[in-house]
Amino acid sequence: MSSQPAHPTLLIPGPIEFDDAVLQSMSHYSESHVGPAFVATFGETLTQLRQLFQSTDASAQPYIISGSGTLGWDLVAANLVEAGESALVLSTGYFGDAFADCLTTYGADVTKLDGPVGGRPQLPEIEKALSQKKYKILTVTHVDTSTGVLSELKDLTATVKRVSPETLVIVDGVCSVACEEIAFDEWGLDGVVTASQKAIGCPAGLSISFFSGRAMQAFEKRKTPPASYFASMKNWTPIMKNYEAKKPSYFATPSPQLVHALNTALKQILAKPLSERFARHAEVSDKVKKAVQDLGLEVVATKPEDQAHAMTAIYLPENVKIPDILPKLAGKGVVFAGGIHKAIATKYIRFGHMGVSVTDPKRKDIDHALEALKSGLSECGYQKA
Amino acid sequence: MSSQPAHPTLLIPGPIEFDDAVLQSMSHYSESHVGPAFVATFGETLTQLRQLFQSTDASAQPYIISGSGTLGWDLVAANLVEAGESALVLSTGYFGDAFADCLTTYGADVTKLDGPVGGRPQLPEIEKALSQKKYKILTVTHVDTSTGVLSELKDLTATVKRVSPETLVIVDGVCSVACEEIAFDEWGLDGVVTASQKAIGCPAGLSISFFSGRAMQAFEKRKTPPASYFASMKNWTPIMKNYEAKKPSYFATPSPQLVHALNTALKQILAKPLSERFARHAEVSDKVKKAVQDLGLEVVATKPEDQAHAMTAIYLPENVKIPDILPKLAGKGVVFAGGIHKAIATKYIRFGHMGVSVTDPKRKDIDHALEALKSGLSECGYQKA
Structure with a gap:
């Protein structure tokens, strides 16, 4: 491969x-x-x-x-x-x-x-x-x-x-x-x-x-x-x-x-129409946002029309901390980023979904990441309300 | 290799x-x-x-x-x-x-x-x-x-x-x-x-x-x-x-x-003493300068104590032009640079002798380059006076 x-x-x-x-x-x-x-x-x-x-x-x-x-x-x-x-x-x-x-x-x-x-x-x-x-x-x-x-x-x-x-x-x-x-x-x-x-x-x-x-x-x-x-x-x-x-x-x-x-x-x-590339990023982004919502979590970008298709910034549940969840995800082979917006830095994580992870059909990066997020949060003691 | x-x-x-x-x-x-x-x-x-x-x-x-x-x-x-x-x-x-x-x-x-x-x-x-x-x-x-x-x-x-x-x-x-x-x-x-x-x-x-x-x-x-x-x-x-x-x-x-x-x-x-590295560059530089002199050519840096060990800028013979000699050298698998000092740009070429081309004993880059320079000049009609 x-x-x-x-x-x-x-x-x-x-x-x-x-x-x-x-x-x-x-x-x-x-x-x-x-x-x-x-x-x-x-x-x-x-x-x-x-x-x-x-x-x-x-x-x-x-x-x-x-x-x-x-x-x-x-x-x-x-x-x-x-x-x-x-x-x-x-x-x-x-x-x-x-x-x-x-x-x-x-x-x-x-x-x-x-x-x-x-x-x-x-x-x-x-x-x-x-x-x-x-x-x-x-x-x-x-x-x-x-x-x-x-x-x-x-x-x-x-x-x-x-x-x-x-x-x-x-x-x-x-x-x-x-x-x-x-x-x-x-x-x-x-x-x-x-x-x-x-x-x-x-x-x-x-x-x-x-x-x-x-x-x-x-x-x-x-x-x-x-x-x-x-x-x-x-x-x-x-x-x-x-x-x-x-x-x-x-x-x-x-x-x-x-x-x-x-x-x-x-x-x-x-090599392919750009419109297809943009549509594919939107499709994967929608999937990620829906999965985040299904987990009972909130996206930092409040309104759907303000949400980027390149990435998703996700508020953590109150009892889950960045120094707990990021290493859990890393242990599952997935690297997410912490927050950097001053006002909320400790409260959210960032998930990038761009490029080959999105466009290469042989890669299952996004599905694996969503699974890792779900099980990682669960291992951190989070259950959807 | x-x-x-x-x-x-x-x-x-x-x-x-x-x-x-x-x-x-x-x-x-x-x-x-x-x-x-x-x-x-x-x-x-x-x-x-x-x-x-x-x-x-x-x-x-x-x-x-x-x-x-x-x-x-x-x-x-x-x-x-x-x-x-x-x-x-x-x-x-x-x-x-x-x-x-x-x-x-x-x-x-x-x-x-x-x-x-x-x-x-x-x-x-x-x-x-x-x-x-x-x-x-x-x-x-x-x-x-x-x-x-x-x-x-x-x-x-x-x-x-x-x-x-x-x-x-x-x-x-x-x-x-x-x-x-x-x-x-x-x-x-x-x-x-x-x-x-x-x-x-x-x-x-x-x-x-x-x-x-x-x-x-x-x-x-x-x-x-x-x-x-x-x-x-x-x-x-x-x-x-x-x-x-x-x-x-x-x-x-x-x-x-x-x-x-x-x-x-x-x-x-x-991994090796820096002094050895500097000495090796000086040794190769001396060899290049001597070969250039033996060809009857002059180095742009006039005095020996002003000559860098990283490179040699070489005045071309009067009847040899940059658009003739550089392609000749390239044909022999050696890439030199033209001049860029305003006052003399069309009159000289530059030969870099740094790094693995100098320090790796398996490489014969410098010897090949000196041979290419000699035969290239000869093919351009140059003969030592």
């Missing part, structure tokens, strides 16, 4: 379990980062991102840069906002708050709209905020990995375009790209920043992002230079354009092995 | 050829970045860096962050210098110039001392500069990958300590760490930033750095917050301390696979 040694199934909301072929690509022999073979692979991978984002706009720009997903925030904050310019940050948890911190670091004037724990800021209050002040950008966490709250990008973007058409709409898609629908051009998004190790299914180490022609123009119009060196669009844009045109180019050394793995992962994703 | 498929031998000054076990570590199955197994590996790897830098100072701080080597410059520029503070940059080529650009991006007041092409700024002029103005930091490129010029760190650091003891001495060790001697504590260095893909022998994708207790104190005394988010010591220091203490911790997701590969590479390096 798998060429990987037996190991606990990793079902945290990223990194996820990886396909054998993707992991094998990580061991690719060494190549020059400016040699024709790797330049062709990197160029192809950038073009694959256009397909992943369902974009045909030639003025949109993909980036693949060595770094954590977090680096994508720096890319936005250091290039698309100048010191003193305003940013409206919609927060649905830990990651929205942190994106705001990053923007503040680079001098943005940040207004943050917080959803209630397990919910999201609502369109009327967003509309009100946008009509009271001019914002250069609005940022939204598509799926906040800390809560599993899903933001509604399509209606949100339509609202921004109606109320404040000049505002750039920037999406943190770290926990959504490749499992939640993102119609970049159709919805009129201006940027999505993401990472390799979640639904894309490539090991961690790559910051992946995609910006509209409009965002690139906004960057070009800056009055001050970019506020970062490594995360500078000025430094990276010509490099990405050259690689995609299959021309060697150098600013900082990319990771050939990670790019090969990303190329393999994207080839697998793009 | 090797588990890698047949491929051209990569002898550019990084990425280098990788050991089989290191590449296999890149395919490690997925693990939680905060799970006990990976936390132990990451913690051990940070401790290995202390050994690599020959440091026993508990107040010194290692960092391993997803990113290119270039990210190390941001780490220095955004944390150890505040806007308006002065930096003295010693440049021996493309990379010294670029480090200056990075420092300028974050607001440093940069004075650059340039060596002549193929040489380095001399101690008397450095001493003069240090006595004329107070510098918060001095930066030096240990081996400039564009020229193969080696800086003399020990005497330089002694000079700084004598003339301007408060100035932090920061080394770009991207092309020197793990092949040139660096006695961090003994010489009194304050920081070394490097990357994974050169003499350390791990695929690209990790920014690796090491700072003295004194540098950490200078960071603590900042009046303004760090000027970067992803490259913020404030964000990363507690994480690195926790990992090294084998405690889970989160700021941004590290790359478990790259960290496993780094751990494997460092285990191999530290």
Whole structure:
């Protein structure tokens, strides 16, 4: 079966379990980062991102840069906002708050709209905020990995375009790209920043992002230079354009092995219609949410329409503690994550259901995890009321 | 023999050829970045860096962050210098110039001392500069990958300590760490930033750095917050301390696979005395330089004491062009790099001799490369005068 040694199934909301072929690509022999073979692979991978984002706009720009997903925030904050310019940050948890911190670091004037724990800021209050002040950008966490709250990008973007058409709409898609629908051009998004190790299914180490022609123009119009060196669009844009045109180019050394793995992962994703992939993630997510409900437990994301399909954050029964249940699950070969939202951190666990664990029919990861959760809770003394 | 498929031998000054076990570590199955197994590996790897830098100072701080080597410059520029503070940059080529650009991006007041092409700024002029103005930091490129010029760190650091003891001495060790001697504590260095893909022998994708207790104190005394988010010591220091203490911790997701590969590479390096490793690189470098001289060619680094042991930049004969010789070499299974120093870019090639190509007695990479260079030049019509 798998060429990987037996190991606990990793079902945290990223990194996820990886396909054998993707992991094998990580061991690719060494190549020059400016040699024709790797330049062709990197160029192809950038073009694959256009397909992943369902974009045909030639003025949109993909980036693949060595770094954590977090680096994508720096890319936005250091290039698309100048010191003193305003940013409206919609927060649905830990990651929205942190994106705001990053923007503040680079001098943005940040207004943050917080959803209630397990919910999201609502369109009327967003509309009100946008009509009271001019914002250069609005940022939204598509799926906040800390809560599993899903933001509604399509209606949100339509609202921004109606109320404040000049505002750039920037999406943190770290926990959504490749499992939640993102119609970049159709919805009129201006940027999505993401990472390799979640639904894309490539090991961690790559910051992946995609910006509209409009965002690139906004960057070009800056009055001050970019506020970062490594995360500078000025430094990276010509490099990405050259690689995609299959021309060697150098600013900082990319990771050939990670790019090969990303190329393999994207080839697998793009071999089938994306709509099928999104539907399959929704189907498995529904199954998980129903099983959680059947166990008498509550999902952190309160309303069904706010629930992500990438993961489920689950409130523990009152008498079950994280240091008891997580090791029980690990003993059954299943790795879940603890909570990280400040307000409720000790009260819930997180179950990631993305990538091969969901799409590979040979894997029974999700069923095993649900069984382990049920028996683990029982062993912790929990019985459904 | 090797588990890698047949491929051209990569002898550019990084990425280098990788050991089989290191590449296999890149395919490690997925693990939680905060799970006990990976936390132990990451913690051990940070401790290995202390050994690599020959440091026993508990107040010194290692960092391993997803990113290119270039990210190390941001780490220095955004944390150890505040806007308006002065930096003295010693440049021996493309990379010294670029480090200056990075420092300028974050607001440093940069004075650059340039060596002549193929040489380095001399101690008397450095001493003069240090006595004329107070510098918060001095930066030096240990081996400039564009020229193969080696800086003399020990005497330089002694000079700084004598003339301007408060100035932090920061080394770009991207092309020197793990092949040139660096006695961090003994010489009194304050920081070394490097990357994974050169003499350390791990695929690209990790920014690796090491700072003295004194540098950490200078960071603590900042009046303004760090000027970067992803490259913020404030964000990363507690994480690195926790990992090294084998405690889970989160700021941004590290790359478990790259960290496993780094751990494997460092285990191999530290299994033997470092002095033997440095001597072996010097021995092979001497052999390469002599062969180049025997071919009637000149090395870009003019004086023997300025010549790096990691690589050799070689002036081409006048009638031999880069677009002719590099493909000839590739046809013989050897990949060298072209020039990147602005002033002489079309006139020279670069030959990297680091890591397993130098230390593994089973490999004949260097001998083959020297034979290929000789026959390749001959096929390009070159005959020694």
